[in-house]
Amino acid sequence: MHNPYKPYPVRIDDIQIATEDKSLRTFKFVFLDPEDEERFAYKSGQFAELSIPGQGEIPIGIASSPTEKGFVMFTVFRTGKVTSYLHEMKVGDIMGIRGPLGNWYPWDKLEGKNILIIGGGFAFTTLRSSIKMVLDPPNRKKFGKIDVVYGARTPGMLLYKEELMEWEKRDDINIHITVDSTNDPNWKYHTGFVPTITEKVAPPADNDTYAIICGPPIMIKFTQPVLDKLGYEHDHIIMSLENRMKCGIGMCGRCNIGKELVCKDGPVFTLEQLNKTPREY
Amino acid sequence: MKIIKIDKKIWSDGVEKSRDSYRLIGPVKDREFHQFRELAKGEQPDMNYKNSRLSPKSIAFPQSETMFIYDLDEKAEEHHIMQDAEKDYSPRAVIGIRPYDAKAFKILDLNFNNSDYQDPYWVNAYNCTTFISLAVNSPDKFDFSTSCATGPFDDSAVDVLLVDYNDSYLAKIMTDKGLAWLNAAGFTTKNGEIDGAVTGVSEAGEDIYEIIEKLKADAESKIRSKISFDKIKEKSILDIFNAPFWEDIAFACLNCGTCTYSCPTCWCFDIQDETNGRKGIRQKNWDSCMTPLFTVHATGHNPRHNDWERTRQRFMHKLKYFQDKYNQGIMCVGCGRCVEQCPANIDIRNICNQMNNGE
Known part of the structure; x- marks a missing residue:
């Protein structure tokens, strides 16, 4: 066994x-x-x-x-x-x-679709994995337009900076980098919080466009109304949650939100699913 | 299904004899209270026990269980690599377990043994155990097992159901595993025939069935408390979660965790490393949703910060989430331990009925 x-x-x-x-x-x-x-x-x-x-x-x-x-x-x-x-x-x-452990972003469902990836702070890790994966030549053609909004407190707090700069130069992905603030006079990217930038750069909502959000609770809290305003349906908003975990296989019981276990039934949920669960995360 | 009659005079000898092929576990009195534990040689299960303070779930889900051992000495071979702890999964029999405590194992099995993952510690321990259960002739006032799809004579989760009847035990043989233990105890003939060829064993006739049915009806009629949870199923999770009664329900709760530790169906656990010098063990330990540490994030954020939210979690898990997830009733067998032992007199029966009927 x-x-x-x-x-x-x-x-x-x-x-x-x-x-x-x-x-x-x-x-x-x-x-x-x-x-x-x-x-x-x-x-x-x-x-x-x-x-x-x-x-x-x-x-x-x-x-x-x-x-x-x-x-x-x-x-x-x-x-x-x-x-x-x-x-x-x-x-x-x-x-x-x-x-x-856990489930993943719904790549099968996302085939042929436009993807808006929104990340904040150090929750960018699985999004880095996702971007790297979709940009791999055999995969890139499977997906539509790809936009990424990624924000950090300062330029020095951005993860994977070299890769970001490389992706920035490509024409098969739109990278929108932002920082809360910077003293760097040569900063050529956005300044401002993720929700604000999202509102400016997000592709229009339609049935073929999905948003993936991963970030600190405060960023999610203020980004969601923006997506609502832009007309994103809740089954088109995909989020990754965190909770305290031990076993990671759905047995030890601590990471539940209602009947769902974040470790096994998640960490990826649509906002539509989350609307039906207690917000114990 | 066959029934044999075992004369109590030969009971102890048979139990002792079964040790040749089984390790034995049973209820024994430890100071004031009974507990289930491995029986030392010559030690007999106390078949007159009323209830055990802690449930017998620890047989396959111990309060603390070593999963792995490790060595942090870099000179050691395989240092920093988890090695399997030694385990003994040779056949064993638990004698005298109550039918609904045995039923609780079926509920735990849903959690620990599913199509995605199997907890090998649980699965192996459960599989190597033969359940020689003892029907409860006189349920106590805390017992509400008949409301929970089980009961004092439930034979659905046992290998043998013993019914205490005057000078004998009437033994309903439910599985081959059960028959094998009866064979090993010498309560049947050598070949497992149950035709009364051995002293003390007699052919079971129809009247024995009737006697058991009568004792069962008597026992069940003594259970006065009932709960209903049919309407809980119909309501949405958020409706019950956001109901106004939770802070009232939890007002008296001390979050002490007595209910979770005594419960036969509470399965939550923690994983901890314990190092002594350069060597250590990784353990699975019982945990409790009553403690803030159960859910607190490393950042200090706690999704269940308030004590009443933790009380709500326990009842929502047992009576709502479990129902919705498995569609197999509630995560409770009605043993009554939590009702009897709660220092604040919180009674799951009232809460269940409130969740079912209340606003």
Whole structure:
């Protein structure tokens, strides 16, 4: 019997400081057993439990794309016991990964559709995975127009900056970068909060356009009315939730919103689904 | 389905004999209260027990269970890699479990053993266990099991149902697993025939069936409290969630968690690492929705910050979410432990009826 609690052993292959305040680091992991990489086959939007013996486990969205091989990548904010410990770990250290867990953005349903991706702060990780995946040449033609609104507090707090700048230059994706504020006189992108920028740049709502939102609660709270105003139907607004988790497989009982378990029935829900559940997240 | 009659005079010897092929678990008195635990050699299950303080769910879902062991010493082979903890899943029998406590295992099984994931600790422990259940002839005043699709004589989740009848146990043999234990105890002939060839075993006639039916009807008639949850099913989750009565219901609640720990169907758990020196274990521990730590995010945000929201969660889970998700009744077998043990006299029967009928 497969044991869903047993992590795959991995080695930390690379660590990069991801933001100017050093509160986020990006980790690349390599599976000790190459076959585990195949067992870990995932889709953009899923998460995993990073498992550090003696410290515990944390649920983190997968930042690498299924089209990237040979490693899996996670960007982790230093906040609690396990993440603080992880931030002190070194390349070469051994730990574990459990997953992939949860559902993913509905890629089958999104085929042939326009996608508006809205991200804020360090919730951009699974969105990075998604962008990387849809821009992969065999995939790009499957989708319509792609717009991305991504905001951070300052330019230095933007994740994956080099990639953002590359994507910015492409003509098969519209990247709208914004920061809350900046002193940089040469800043050539947007300034302002994500909801405001979304209102300005979002493609018009229609049956063939879906919005994917992932960000801090405050951003979601103020972006939703904007999408309502733009006419996005609630079954066309796709959101990814977070809640405290332990098992990640729908058994330990703590991450529920009503009868749905964020870890297993989610983390991805449409706003239409969320309208029917208690907002206990 | 066959029934055999076991003379109480040969009961203890049979139980002892079954140890040759089974580990035994049963109710034993520990200071004031009964609990289910593995029986030491020569130790007998107390068949006169009334109820156990904690439910027997711990047989397959222990309060604390080691899943993995690890070694943090970098010189050790396979350091920082979780290794399976040693487990004993050899056959075992739980003797004297109440029929509805056995039924609770079917409810837990929905959570721990589904088409997507199987918790191997639960599945293996459940599978290796034979349920030799004891019908409850005299249900207590807290018992409302007959409202919960089970009852004091429910034979649907057991391998053998024993009925205490004067100087004998009448044993309803529900499964081959049950028959195997009776064989091992010597309550049948060697070949598993149940034709009365062994001393103390007699052919069961129709009258035995009638006796059991009569005892069952007597027992069920002693249960006076009833609950209804049919209307809970029809209402929307948000209607009940947003009902005005929750703060009143939770007013007395201390969020102590007694109900969750004593409950045979509460399945929530935590995962924790415990390191001693360079070696450690990863454990699955019972958890409780009554504690703020259950849901608090690393940022400090807590989706169920208020104590009354946590009380609401427990009843919504048992009586509404579970019904909606599985369409198999409620997540409660009516054992009455939470009613009896709640220090604030909160009574799930009243709350269920309020959710069913109230605004």
